[in-house]
Amino acid sequence: MILAQLEGQPLVRWDWIADHLDDIWVATKEHLVLTGIALGVGLILSVALSMVAIRFRRTYTPITWITGILYTIPSLALFSILVPITGLTVLTAEIGLVSYTLLILIRNIVAGIDGVDPAIKEAAIGMGYTPRRVLLQVEVPLALPVIIAGLRIASVTTIGLVTVAALIGKGGLGFFILQGLRRFFTTEIVVGAVMSVALAVAIDVLLVVAQRALTPWARAKATV
Amino acid sequence: MNDAMIRLEHVSKTFPGSATDAVSDLSFEVPEGEILVLVGPSGCGKTTTLKMINRIIEPSSGVIWVAGVNAIETQPHELRRQIGYVIQQTGLFPHRTIAQNIATVPKLLGWERPRISARVEELIDLVGLDSDMANRYPGELSGGQQQRVGVARGLAADPPVLLMDEPFGAVDPIVRTRLQLELLDLQARVRKTIVFVTHDIDEAIQLGDRVAILNVGGVLEQIGTPEDILRVPANDFVAEFLGTDRGLKRLSLIKIHTVDLDPGPVVAPGTSLEEARAAAARYDVDWVGVGSPGRLDGWLHLAEVESAGQVTAADLRPFRSRINTSATLKEALDAIISTRAKVAAVFDGDHYLGMLTAERISAEITQ
Numbered sequence: 001m002i003l004a005q006l007e008g009q010p011l012v013r014w015d016w017i018a019d020h021l022d023d024i025w026v027a028t029k030e031h032l033v034l035t036g037i038a039l040g041v042g043l044i045l046s047v048a049l050s051m052v053a054i055r056f057r058r059t060y061t062p063i064t065w066i067t068g069i070l071y072t073i074p075s076l077a078l079f080s081i082l083v084p085i086t087g088l089t090v091l092t093a094e095i096g097l098v099s100y101t102l103l104i105l106i107r108n109i110v111a112g113i114d115g116v117d118p119a120i121k122e123a124a125i126g127m128g129y130t131p132r133r134v135l136l137q138v139e140v141p142l143a144l145p146v147i148i149a150g151l152r153i154a155s156v157t158t159i160g161l162v163t164v165a166a167l168i169g170k171g172g173l174g175f176f177i178l179q180g181l182r183r184f185f186t187t188e189i190v191v192g193a194v195m196s197v198a199l200a201v202a203i204d205v206l207l208v209v210a211q212r213a214l215t216p217w218a219r220a221k222a223t224v
Numbered sequence: 225m226n227d228a229m230i231r232l233e234h235v236s237k238t239f240p241g242s243a244t245d246a247v248s249d250l251s252f253e254v255p256e257g258e259i260l261v262l263v264g265p266s267g268c269g270k271t272t273t274l275k276m277i278n279r280i281i282e283p284s285s286g287v288i289w290v291a292g293v294n295a296i297e298t299q300p301h302e303l304r305r306q307i308g309y310v311i312q313q314t315g316l317f318p319h320r321t322i323a324q325n326i327a328t329v330p331k332l333l334g335w336e337r338p339r340i341s342a343r344v345e346e347l348i349d350l351v352g353l354d355s356d357m358a359n360r361y362p363g364e365l366s367g368g369q370q371q372r373v374g375v376a377r378g379l380a381a382d383p384p385v386l387l388m389d390e391p392f393g394a395v396d397p398i399v400r401t402r403l404q405l406e407l408l409d410l411q412a413r414v415r416k417t418i419v420f421v422t423h424d425i426d427e428a429i430q431l432g433d434r435v436a437i438l439n440v441g442g443v444l445e446q447i448g449t450p451e452d453i454l455r456v457p458a459n460d461f462v463a464e465f466l467g468t469d470r471g472l473k474r475l476s477l478i479k480i481h482t483v484d485l486d487p488g489p490v491v492a493p494g495t496s497l498e499e500a501r502a503a504a505a506r507y508d509v510d511w512v513g514v515g516s517p518g519r520l521d522g523w524l525h526l527a528e529v530e531s532a533g534q535v536t537a538a539d540l541r542p543f544r545s546r547i548n549t550s551a552t553l554k555e556a557l558d559a560i561i562s563t564r565a566k567v568a569a570v571f572d573g574d575h576y577l578g579m580l581t582a583e584r585i586s587a588e589i590t591q
Contacts, residue, residue, distance in 0.1 A: 117313070117315075119311060119312070119313035119314070119315045120315050120316070120317060120318070122280065122311065122315060123309065123311055123314075123315025123316070123317075124315070124317070125280060125304070126278055126280055126304055126307075126309035126311070126315075126387075127304060127305070127309055127328055127329050127332070127377075128301040128302070128303075128304035128305035128329065128332050129301065129332070130301050138317060141319045142317075142318065142319055215319065216361075217318055217319045217320070217361040217363065218319075
């Protein structure tokens with residue numbers, strides 16, 4: 001049935017794209033903002049929870065357990081549970097999006113900090129660093145490559161999930177995909193998919209560049 | 225309190241969940257400017273003892289004084305900024321440059337920036353690194369270079385006390401020997417009070433002004449100068465720990481210039497065959513050295529003297545067992561047994577001083 005509908009229609013109608021550049025731009029911006037908020041809030045929450053987990057080791061298992069459950073709830077189901085409570089709002093979208101970043105980010109932050117050579121920590125303490133300084137000036141900078149690796153996975157995941165939030169009307173580029181499916185109009189589907197992939201690649205590249213800038217020492221080591 | 229820079233009074237440490245003490249009732253003191261080496265088998269509590277001085281490990285009981293201050297009653301991070309700390313795996317910050325690593329404690333102490341960079345430059349030079357390494361990262365340096373940076377970092381704020389935890393344990397033997405000599409050379413200039421931990425008795429003997437030998441459970445078996453410990457081990461444990469080559473180890477502590485030398489079978493050119501024979505016989509050798517007071521030009525086989533009829537100044541063979549007066553008796557002994565001559569010819573530069581024989585060296589350590 002669908003195939004019948006699609007027959008005789010080109011995969012991409014460039015004239016439609018030309019007519020809707022403004023809409024595509026607005027949706028792309030919305031997509032970016034939704035992703036940015038999710039990653040930002042997710043990172044803040046993850047840093048806080050990671051600090052708790054590192055300080056009080058016994059909380060690490062329950063924290064990963066709970067964020068693990070959040071991570072496994074299908075996004076569609078999560079949005080439908082939330083809509084009656086928080087409505088068709090950005091808040092609903094973000095609650096879902098943020099929940100999916102937590103497990104990835106917390107795991108990487110804790111693993112990154114755990115991975116710091118104990119001899120380096122001991123030297124820092126032995127030279128008179130306070131625990132706070134050890135964390136901020138030694139452990140976090142050294143964990144940065146692992147933390148950014150987590151951020152890269154979380155950003156790609158989030159960009160994909162934003163399209164699902166189109167179902168509650170807050171989906172950025174997902175709007176085109178949804179519309180395209182409803183109207184059997186492949187151009188919109190392609191625009192939504194290609195643009196979100198491009199966005200994911202762009203953010204990934206940006207994070208790689210940021211990591212290289214923030215950790216020049218890691219590269220120096222690799223050249224030996 | 226007293227003039228010791230570091231003083232431990234009845235210090236014990238029992239780790240939670242452990243039935244036995246890691247360190248039990250340990251007391252010793254380290255006078256200012258001395259290197260004390262803590263040495264012993266694994267489990268003897270030497271590293272625990274070291275880490276109690278800067279309170280990375282808290283003692284279970286006892287008192288520790290550092291530079292006249294009760295360490296137990298001082299804020300740990302304040303205390304640690306007054307104590308240089310150098311560890312085996314260097315613990316250098318991989319994300320900071322060499323200069324930034326060295327500047328760590330001065331920065332914590334709030335030094336002005338020009339003072340810090342002047343100090344960093346001074347230290348890079350002091351430990352024998354190239355100044356163009358200042359802006360590199362530790363990962364770009366060799367193990368030996370990293371360890372030098374570790375020492376420079378420990379000395380950065382000019383602390384009166386330096387704690388060194390097996391600092392040369394992870395580098396290869398050739399680099400280790402060089403770093404040990406450099407440390408002694410450095411110490412001659414900076415005169416720190418150093419507590420140095422090692423499991424290597426040779427390193428302890430080489431570096432320590434005094435050596436403390438610890439047994440399992442942190443029991444102090446003997447403390448004293450390497451010379452005293454080697455001459456009179458306090459008990460069987462110490463004797464066994466020192467090894468079966470105690471005599472040879474003592475030789476490595478004695479410099480040639482502290483012992484009397486034999487003039488050796490040395491004759492002047494033109495000496496008769498008779499006299500040459502007599503000189504060789506005195507030392508029970510079949511050759512004579514040729515020279516004059518303060519000079520030793522070479523040697524001849526008696527057979528060569530016989531065929532020439534007298535001692536000639538031509539066709540002399542060079543001494544291969546030449547040794548400098550600043551070397552140790554161990555090196556002299558090595559020269560003696562490595563050549564046919566059975567003697568070591570001792571020089572101060574080009575000035576001939578005399579000869580050492582195996583008998584002479586043996587007499588030195590059995591007297």
